[in-house]
Amino acid sequence: MGDHITMGDNDRQTQPLLTPLPDTAVFTAESDDIAPIAGASDFAREFLVESKKLWYLGAPAIFTSVCQYSLGAITQVFSGHVSTIALAAVSVENSVIAGFSLGITFGMGSALETLCGQAYGAGQVHMLGVYMQRSWVILNATAILLTLLYVFAAPLLRAIGQTAAISAAAGEFAVWMIPQLFAYAMNYPMQKFLQAQSRIMVMAWIAAAALVLHIVFSWLLMLKLGWGMVGAAVVLNASWWFIDVGQLAYILSGTCGEAWSGFSLKAFHNLWGFVRLSLASAVMLCLEVWYFMALILFAGYLKNAEVSVDALSICMNILGWTIMVSFGLNAAVSVRVSNELGASHPRTAKFSLLVAVITSTLIGVTLSLVLIIFRNEYPFLFSNDSAVREMVVELTPMLAICIVINNVQPVLSGVAVGAGWQAAVAYVNIACYYLFGIPLGLLLGYKLEMGVTGIWSGMLSGTILQTSVLFFMVYRTDWNKEASLAEDRIKQWGGDEDSRRKKDQET
Template identity: 65%
Template sequence: MDNNTQAPLLTSKDVGASAHFTGDVEDIPPINGIHEFFVQFGVESKKLWYLAGPAIFTTVCQYSLGAITQTFAGHVGTLDLAAFSIENSVIAGFSLGIMVGMGSALETLCGQAYGAGQIDMLGIYMQRSWIILFVTGLIMMFLYIFATPILLLIGQTEPISHLAGKMALWMIPQLFAYAANYPIAKFLQAQSKIMVMSYISGIALVFHTFFSWLFMLKLGWGLAGGALVLNSSWWFMVIAQMVYILSGTCGRAWSGFSMSAFSNLWSFVKLSFASAIMLCLETWYFMALILFAGYLKNAEIAVDALSICTNIVGWAVMIAIGFNAAISVRVSNELGAAHPRAAKFSVVVVVVFSFIVGVMLAILLVIFRHQYPALFANSLEVQQAVYALTPLLATCLVINNIQPALSGVAIGAGWQAVIAYINIACYYIFGIPLGLTLGFAANWGVKGIWIGMLTGTVVQTIILVWICYRTNWDKEASMAEKRIKKWSGQKEVAGEQ
């Protein structure tokens, strides 16, 4: 990469607090010996946690909006909990996977452009993503409108399907909040402007908790009150983040709305679609777990117990997604700045921390295994079912803390299409058939379904570790340079994929 495309712009006021992370002109030196390893590990840890800390807080807060609504629904009634769980996991979960996936194309493009000093393109990329995601939202809206017949078609019980379908209609505003929010999030993350996102998410969570209790329980509005508060909380975050961007704090990264956003849209759609497939296959995988539980005997108890477990897994995964966001920024910035060794070493550091955090969460869960089920449901039968799943849940916390971090590496490097194929093989050709075999044919029930699907995640994680180990990071830096030239409108390099 030419020297004039690298660091100088990254030390300007446009970059903000992250300048000292990606502004170094030279790559890290080769590591020889244990002492040098730990020195570089300490340096990279500071860079990673500068990003990961606020990102973890932000993702936990945003996930907790739906999780808290689900928790209050569990105190309204078992049918309400099952209906909201299905809507939140199947309908909203399906849409969320598509929106986050398509928005994640910006993590590759914005991150690598930022690392190379092409700051002006970030706002254009975000606007292109908005156009694509809002059109996608209009298409996805039919899923919400026809949620009841769709749920009945796939075998859910009538009471759950009708109530979940009503809830889905109420949650259409959240769908378009997803479309607006995730491009904004990737735009800010690429510049390491994550603290403002954490402040806004924290404020939203505090008000969301209070008003959910007020409307759902105190005033007795039930799921209708939950829908009102959940929609309002998501749109509050979108509006607050846009006020921050429009105030001029992002410098040259945001220079206003531009007709350039409508150029090269089809190529952007293809990249967004590849990103969506990769992340949707992961999101829908756990959505399928809830669906399969609906086919078991005593489906309401099975769905309630699994929804509580996936709720907890979701909170833990939000921590991992904080690492996902941080490592995608680190890898994309360093590859964009032609620092392959720094990109490679950042992968080592994030895997170590992801494993440590996952083990700590599993230990806490085991320690409080007798207490935590009562926080999510009043039914003793549901609590006992959750308690029986605790060992499996603890194992899941460890595995599912590492896998999203590795997916972040893939996003930062632009490997979305390759990872999509791996997800299809590990999840849908191997994991789901194994889970169904153990759950239904072997009559292991919920445990069998979960064990089979968790095995698919383990296989996928092992493959991702192997890919990261075998990657030629010098080649990836060269690919990043070609990608930046292509998407910034420079002459396309022959052979660019």
Template identity: 65%
Template sequence: MENGEQPLLTTRADDLNTIFGYEDDARPRTKIQGFLKDFWVESKKLWYLASPAIITSVCQYSLGAITQIFAGNIGTSQLAAISVENSIIAGFSYGIMWGMGSGLETLCGIAFGAGQLEMLGIYMQRSWVILNTTALMLMFTYIFATPILKIIGQTDEISEDAGTFALWMIPQLFAYAMNYPLAKFLQAQNKFMVMAVISVLALVFHAFFSWLLIAKLGWGMAGAAVVLNLSWWFIVLTQLLYILRGACGRAWTGFSWMAFQNLSGFLKLSLASAIMLALEVWYIDSLTLLAGYLKNAEISVDASTICANILGWTTMVGSGFNAATSVRVSNELGAIHPREAKFSTVVVGITSLLIGLFLALILIITGKQYPSLFSNDSDVQELVYQLTPLLGFGIVVYNLQLALAGVAIGAGWQAYVAYVNLGCYYLFGIPLALLLGFKFNLGVQGLWWGVLFGSVLEGCVLIWIINRTNWNNEASMAGDRLKQWGGESEESEI
């Protein structure tokens, strides 16, 4: 802490400081030596949290990918239908649910850092109420998936099959509604390893039963739906069982009617989080959609989809740092440790940038070889190769951007960043992409340039915001934010 103050409560943020140590030794150090020592200490903390978070992200991201791999044995139309449902119908819901769950990430992180453990379970239950209500409304996109897909230009055959598959996938929608509050509740307490173990088990379960039901027994799309639903509910029920067994101590004291109180402030933060992150998810998806209107649309869409999938895999590292950073920042602000919160943003920014450069370098070195792993079409392979420099640039940008978004979530800036995303992405990036891709006839490369320039602008704005932040004020306002978003009566309840 600054100015010689002492924390009022011993929290997990303090525990991490004790384990890895910010304390100076007795030897005199130069500024560079001091920076490098503190950088190493904070890096250990971030990797301690981020490593299992990355494993969790990769495993959960792989569930849908494995389903699509096995669906290739069913038929071309069925594979396309499952892919369309995963990317459009489920992807739309995923963006909203993930975003709304991130509101809980801010509140639980600050409350845990402040030692207000009893409120974590209440916050999680409030998030369940809000997300399950949202799921009931989103369910209509699953029910009417067929006409929706026809309206946006999908073929009748794919729309019919995808619509049928969407109806079967409604249980997954409610698994999303339960899972994200559970995940944020556990993340705030730094229980990343538990989530990683559960996700690995779910992935193994998913791969085996996908092979059994789809490839071996020939259940087709029905088998794909059964396994995907069961895998997500396995994650939900296992995490819930872990909590109900008492592993979270005072953070879970049982179900309470308080979950239905003071929902308005909580809802505002959840909606701001949903807008912030959903705009991010849908922005990347726009590349594939816009590519469908180009000349040689099939080749453009295939190449853009391959690059987007690679971008998704490589940014799982950024997703892990996103979760770890939001926990570090919110915990330290809740514990009134502004210096540690500020320094964590510096370390995660540098680390994610270096990781992005490393991954991009690997991709560029293998630029002639890797396209053949995804397509047998020589035209598609050539276009993917031409897009490789842009894809490498995108990997660097999005790994850094996800880390900075974690800072915003931890500090509770979701509403502000939602406006930034709207302006940078949809008022600058998309129009520029359309201009370059269609007006200047740069094709799919023009679309990628436009979208990436929008992302670079967003990243620059976030860096500017973080650089101008008064972290002492942020720490002092953490308690006020708990009252504002968690409910007016929080102080009397604790």
């Protein structure tokens, strides 16, 4: 199945664009909003139609997310076979230093999901390339500032209580990983640019090629040639830049039509307004990424810190893989909601959300059951240390519950991004995660001496509360009003103005 369809210029100017779908597909992108659903048969029929649209976007998006996440996860797997300190160092750098930076760059890049998705749905295709270039400027400037975090990682980790051995090793590895930081800054704007146009398959193919090469060269450099953490840094940096170069080559090849018309000085216009929107997105997502980062940090303060950090890192590794499934649906539902709101189809946007939540919940339950069934076998894939494996087995029930909850939550966050609710969700995250979840986790873990299980239980409670609040927000949403706000947002960011100028020039 191809990753896009081609439409003529007249088509683009005379009708709003929805998520582009292939002519040979079973369903079509209709120009009207979904009709009210009268009964079970109507629901089943519309559910099937919307599921096909979501999976057309979601399947390659899930595959891409899993492949990209697996780059760091596989590096951790190989590190576990190098030494215990290597696994701890790579895990802490991945979770704390790179996790902090990823939260900022991915979060700021996610502003494009709102702008590009709604502009594309409204037919303002020519603005997508300008939005992406503005995001490049802002994210690379941000990356320059974040290099200080990498350079001073060792003393910072030591200052927040990590052991001297883990801090030194993770700090050294962080300096080697600075190229990955700038790869993040280039990658996420390109991802959102391509996702808004439903050009998902090209990202999937590039990510698949990167993953295969990453596995081969990680084994060769880290284990076969004995380069250890140096090999891990070389391969991980190269893999991310391979993805960037592949995506950039596709965009510059001219296959994106009006969406990419070349580099433009418009990228430097209205930067401060774009920064404000990017920061709202960054705060929302950073609060989520840093929440799980904090879990790794708190484990480092427990007795037998290396075993606790390693065991929890393995669980977070697996949780991350499973969350990539919901992240794929997150991307799909964000595109669907933003496109439909941009095209003034509020009922379709609402129904798309419902289908995504039901689908993601079923997937989470299935994955959790598989994990529980094989709880005594899978730890051998990650560590040679028997103490680490035993703790992982003990944590598996908690991991299974966490998988179910965290498979639903990213889908709801995807709706928030698609609708432009980032600032409101940021306040929700602060209250649920940092005022409730973390204090409860610290109370259970340290005061009541429940260890890793207590810390995780408290923080999971914060995630459950946050998910419940998001459900309530979605339930109370006036989707007709959201469609109107999407139209205003497009006008605010210059889409209509640029479109009128273009038409005047043509006439």
